[in-house]
Amino acid sequence: MSRSALVGNVTAMLEDAGFLVSDRCAIRPKSFDVAARRGEDVLLVKILGNIDAFDARTGAEMRRLGTYLNATPIVIGLRTRDEELDPGVVYFRNGVPVFSPDTAMDLFVEEVPPLIYAAPGGLYVNIDSEVLQDVRQNRDWSLGRLAKELGVSRRTVSKYEDGMDASVEVAAELEDLFDAPLTSPVSVLEDGGESVRDTEEPPDGPDVAEEDEAIVTVLTRVGYEVHPTDRAPFKTVSEDEGEQEQMLTGHSEFTKTAEKRAKIMSSVGRVTRTQSVYVVDRARREAVDGTAIIEKEEMENIEDRSELRNLIVDRIEEEPA
Numbered sequence: 001m002s003r004s005a006l007v008g009n010v011t012a013m014l015e016d017a018g019f020l021v022s023d024r025c026a027i028r029p030k031s032f033d034v035a036a037r038r039g040e041d042v043l044l045v046k047i048l049g050n051i052d053a054f055d056a057r058t059g060a061e062m063r064r065l066g067t068y069l070n071a072t073p074i075v076i077g078l079r080t081r082d083e084e085l086d087p088g089v090v091y092f093r094n095g096v097p098v099f100s101p102d103t104a105m106d107l108f109v110e111e112v113p114p115l116i117y118a119a120p121g122g123l124y125v126n127i128d129s130e131v132l133q134d135v136r137q138n139r140d141w142s143l144g145r146l147a148k149e150l151g152v153s154r155r156t157v158s159k160y161e162d163g164m165d166a167s168v169e170v171a172a173e174l175e176d177l178f179d180a181p182l183t184s185p186v187s188v189l190e191d192g193g194e195s196v197r198d199t200e201e202p203p204d205g206p207d208v209a210e211e212d213e214a215i216v217t218v219l220t221r222v223g224y225e226v227h228p229t230d231r232a233p234f235k236t237v238s239e240d241e242g243e244q245e246q247m248l249t250g251h252s253e254f255t256k257t258a259e260k261r262a263k264i265m266s267s268v269g270r271v272t273r274t275q276s277v278y279v280v281d282r283a284r285r286e287a288v289d290g291t292a293i294i295e296k297e298e299m300e301n302i303e304d305r306s307e308l309r310n311l312i313v314d315r316i317e318e319e320p321a
Helices: 003-016 056-069 101-109 129-138 143-150 154-161 168-178 210-221 256-272 296-300 305-318
Strands: 034-038 041-050 072-079 089-093 096-099 116-119 122-127 225-228 236-240 245-251 275-280 291-295
Touching (some): 003 034, 003 101, 034 256, 056 072, 056 096, 056 236, 072 101, 122 168, 129 168, 143 154, 143 168, 210 225, 210 236, 210 296, 245 256, 256 291, 291 296, 291 305
Parallel strands (some): 089 116
Antiparallel strands (some): 116 122, 225 236
16 A cells, blocks of 8 residues: 555544544655644644654654644554554554554544553553452452462562553453453553653754744744744744643745645644744735744744734734635
8 A cells, every 4th residue: 555545544534533634744854644633632643654664753753742732643554664563552663652554443433442552572451450459359369379370470460460561461361360351441642652651751852943043032032932843844833831822833935835834834733723823034925724924024023922913813814715
């Protein structure tokens, strides 16, 4: 299957599941392919045939964007170089959850979350420690008795009851012993998989590009916390923590490519509920599909946040229908 067809299939699946899906980010470089929202769940989705192409730099960017935009970064892919991804299993690459289209279908359409995740050493499941302790005590088994049945140490059983995850084989044996379900789903959306992955913070974002310094200076001066991006279709994400608002910003000459970027920013902004503004040297339009177009000189003269907000609203309202 071509990557274009795969992206189309995944997008259609998300729409069938009730997600609002952005236009495809078709301009390189790009850290994600589409953004999607269903209720309060927001996804940044990278779609790959071979997940080995998902490198550390892209993973760090997606994780940072997830933090800025209150979104969960995920990768949906078909295979590694050596094998296809197993259905019902969550993998992790560079701190981001990765799973197959079949697993995505189960999770988003059928609302059946995955139970298994891959980690160094094999496949694992989350053991519901309270249920395990309850069924053991109801059976009137000691920790030592259960350890003997499993062929492990008493300390290992104690760790299971303290919340340590178990291999798929041990979990299956436990459920056979007690004839009860003991596993809990991998929480991909609720915490981005943080309960089962390496939770090390992503590295700091890139420095501000020299050509963007004047724009970032204005945004910082009027009260935004500005996060430069590395591979996104926009140059920065700016946060107004007091108002809990985010804004996507682009900057370049007003070319056909800039117009495409502005359209993508608008589409992503509708999904993530963020404003978007594109700064150009000379504007030929007021807005592009909901992204306000502002000239650089005009931007540099802005004195406060409300003035910028009002200008963005005015530009969008003046855009021809």
